Amino acid sequence: MMPSKSKYRAAHWAAAAFLAAFSGLAQALEWNLQPPATPIAADVHGLHDYVMILVIVIFVGVFSVMFWSVYAHRKSKGHQAAQFHENTMVEMLWTVIPLVILIFIAWPATKTVIAQKDTSNADITVKATGMQWKWGYDYVKGEGEGIHFVSELSTPNEQIEGRATKDAHYLLEVDHPLVVPVGKKVRILTTAVDVVHSWWVPAFAVKQDAIPGFIRDTWFKATETGTFRGQCAELCGKNHGFMPIVVKVVPQQEYTAWVEQQKKRQASAGAALQTAEANTSQ
């Protein structure tokens, strides 16, 4: 008895170690949606979890039937084939039940779609312009109106070409991040000057194509401060993989201070430009 018991215990420990290792792995490896930072992202997260539960239940149901057949109804075990086929009742059921499940999935999804599309009453409106291969930001309405700058990848080429060690935010860092206040509804207008790009921040569950010659919109309201990173999500040519989007969500006071600083910077830059123009025209 003893050996089998100790064997059992060993198996137990092995399983525990495996689980611990796996949970450690699961933390180290990204394998789910990024933690949500907006109500919409939380909805999307919830929707995904909900559908995954349904999917797993259906998966277990369908494949336990299939694998039971594979296990039990084998010719090698001498199982004789039944010759039944077609059963109206069964066929009705497996048409109607999925239909009902779909309604249960579609209902919460519909609510989120409608919420995603509601870009009204924004506190701040920013236009994001996709260009090969960087983003331009213009604050067009709300606090900070008039600020504009261009945001480019700041990862040095040496890192990309493997001549220097890659830092933590490799390919996800820019020279001038988009800065917005926490808890405010920010409407993003997207457009492009050359080809289609797509403005995407996974933690906000916001992805909106930027289409040359047209303006589309989306919105987010970040519920926490922090730096959130995303990438262009529509193939836009050679450096498509190298035009990230970085959004810094800051407390209101910090935002106000940033706006002041930007205004000063732009004013002095504007003055300098005017002097330069005056000089050249003379």
Added chain:
Amino acid sequence: MSAVIDSHGHAHGHAGHHGPYSGIMRWITTTNHKDIGTMYLWFSFTMFLVGGGMAEVIRAELFKPGLQIVDPDFFNQLTTMHGLIMVFGAIMPAFVGFANWLIPMQIGAPDMAFARLNNWSFWLLPFAGSLLIISFFVPGGAPGVGWTMYAPLTVQMGMGMDLTIFAVHLLGMSSIMGSINIVTTILNMRAPGMTLMRMPLFCWTWLITGYLLIAAMPVLAGAVTMTLTDRHFGTTFFNAAGGGDPVLYQHIFWFFGHPEVYIIALPAFGVISQVIPAFSRKPLFGYASMVYATSAIAILSFMVWAHHMYTVGMPVTAQLFFMYATTLIAVPTGVKVFNWVATMWKGSLSFETPMLFAIGFLFLFTMGGFSGLVLSLAPVDIQLQDTYYVVAHFHYVMVAGALFSAFAGIYFWLPKWTGRMYNETLGKWHFWLSMIFFNMIFFVQHFLGLAGMPRRVPDYPLMFETWNKISSIGAFGFGLTQLLFLYIVVKCITSGEKAPQKPWDGADSLEWTHLPTPAPYHSFETPPVIK
């Protein structure tokens, strides 16, 4: 190859027939459905290796972060050509090859309806394939726009884009002629007593696919022609500055593109619907509902195209309409899966290689269906659009769906085609290695997509490294495994054991019950009697 020629020639060189030419002229001038089917299949396998080679370079570049092997521009060319070659060069011709070989045999006809058209349909393909490959060597290289060829990026490309557009036209002509041939053959050349509702399901799925192709391919031709005129003749279909709209291209492309998914999937369903009953030794459960489900999928496939475009910013009503229509596809698809499982239930199962691939198909295709259900929800799709989640999803449908089904079909009919058996042990190795490596490549890509890795990028942030490594190792293994397949097929043709007329005791369609092995050069000189 030569053994195929010999087995046909010997079995059917008897007097009274107009025999085939010998040598290369036989293949150039042939109007025989079996010869043409063979050429389709070899062409498809060649393209599969070419497109697969490109995938290996892509995965090698993505093995670790940073740029190592190719520059970003060439990387985009590879993703574009990998997609186009696999979809139009490998998968579609493979199933047209099956159709050529099997439809006349399964409905009791001597050959296809339009024999010369059939020859032309095939012979357009090598030229189209060559154009795609030549585009790599012209100034500017192949287009780096993705297989979807979205405007206005296409306008920035070099002459490789024009070669690709012309190749797509040729491929489209070939497909349309092939489908006209298949539809006509099925509707007009069935043996007396072979009513539509008695046809093997493979014929049914191809009948419906034929209509899908005839309806969808001209739409693609329109889209690429507009691209061509925007590039060279001053039109502005997709340019806002001239009153056009880049999104118009996406609507037109996906109006073709979504039916295209089912053009690939339906014949695969047909093959599986032949294989599973044969190795379950039990009739297909719900034959009629399979036919109705296939038709329902075909009709719905024309009403869901914009679910590929949730992120372009459609009105809320459009977003909801396409979401509901898309989820509806789960119903007929579910009916199919349930029917296959019910066919296996209480059967007398055996697990030769075709059945292994069929079960592998069923398992993995259903997983692709599940990720499809996740993607059908517009809010979740917006998060996952253009990420590796989508890449994983459509490879579960295309590779585990179409390719595994094609393997199942090849192992199933190889004895009938060549008169020889393949090596069962090696076949099983091929299956298990394919199954393991396939999941290694693509299962982890779901995680990459969820965590936020965009597709079509040559380089990625550090947090995605581990899954990419696993995926790349899987890809190298999967590629090598397919060379084993080539070896198995060549060995079967050259030195396989002689196959009996009906090596699978559960198979019941005409090619097994009424024709000797290998199948005669002309299938049915006189129509068989079907009771």
